[in-house]
Amino acid sequence: MLCPRCASNQTDDIKFCTFCGANLQAVREALEVRDPGKKFDWGDTWVAEMFMSGEAAERRKLEMERRLGITPEVKRYNEIKAGVIVSSIGVGLAIFLFVFMQGIVGKVDPDTAEIITRIWIAGIIPFMIGLALIVNGLVVSKKIVEAFERDKQGTNTLEAGASPRGLRSADTSEFIPANMSVTDQTTRHLEKSERKIT
Numbered sequence: 534m535l536c537p538r539c540a541s542n543q544t545d546d547i548k549f550c551t552f553c554g555a556n557l558q559a560v561r562e563a564l565e566v567r568d569p570g571k572k573f574d575w576g577d578t579w580v581a582e583m584f585m586s587g588e589a590a591e592r593r594k595l596e597m598e599r600r601l602g603i604t605p606e607v608k609r610y611n612e613i614k615a616g617v618i619v620s621s622i623g624v625g626l627a628i629f630l631f632v633f634m635q636g637i638v639g640k641v642d643p644d645t646a647e648i649i650t651r652i653w654i655a656g657i658i659p660f661m662i663g664l665a666l667i668v669n670g671l672v673v674s675k676k677i678v679e680a681f682e683r684d685k686q687g688t689n690t691l692e693a694g695a696s697p698r699g700l701r702s703a704d705t706s707e708f709i710p711a712n713m714s715v716t717d718q719t720t721r722h723l724e725k726s727e728r729k730i731t
Contacts, residue, residue, distance in 0.1 A: 536550040536553060537555065538555040541553070605674070605677050609677070609678055613667055613670035613671065615663075615666050616666030616669075619659050620660045623660025625656070627654070627656025631653035638650055
């Protein structure tokens with residue numbers, strides 16, 4: 534077995550590393566696959582995710598995005614990119630339907646031809662959705678990114694001259710006198726006990 538602390542090669546029958554003293558028995562126990570006494574927990578499975586409340590699912594989603602490095606700025610660019618793609622699809626669909634339906638118009642009766650010539654308008658729906666995504670990414674999401682940056686800077690920066698919050702370093706020259714010592718208190722207690730007994 535390799536020692537996880539010093540990477541020295543050790544035999545499997547010893548409990549402690551002969552070089553650094555690491556507890557190899559504890560390492561072996563931690564590496565075991567599953568504790569036989571531990572019950573199965575459905576909370577650790579994908580089934581539990583299906584039954585999460587909306588709030589818990591949102592917290593989990595935000596945590597996963599944070600771990601993957603997906604910031605509000607990245608989301609904003611993705612939203613703008615999706616808007617450009619969807620609106621381009623809408624324009625392409627409108628052009629395709631217009632050209633395709635013009636080829637069919639001459640082969641159908643005039644009442645049907647009037648309807649067929651207007652089918653290209655269906656391409657406006659994805660175009661408008663894409664346009665809405667672009668406007669949302671440029672205007673609304675920009676405000677969200679700015680708010681996120683303000684919050685981030687507010688928590689990361691300190692005011693000029695301010696020291697970070699935390700414990701100050703220990704002053705070893707400082708002496709705090711005590712009113713009485715442990716032995717002093719014990720001696721007084723024993724003296725009182727002796728007086729009561731006699």
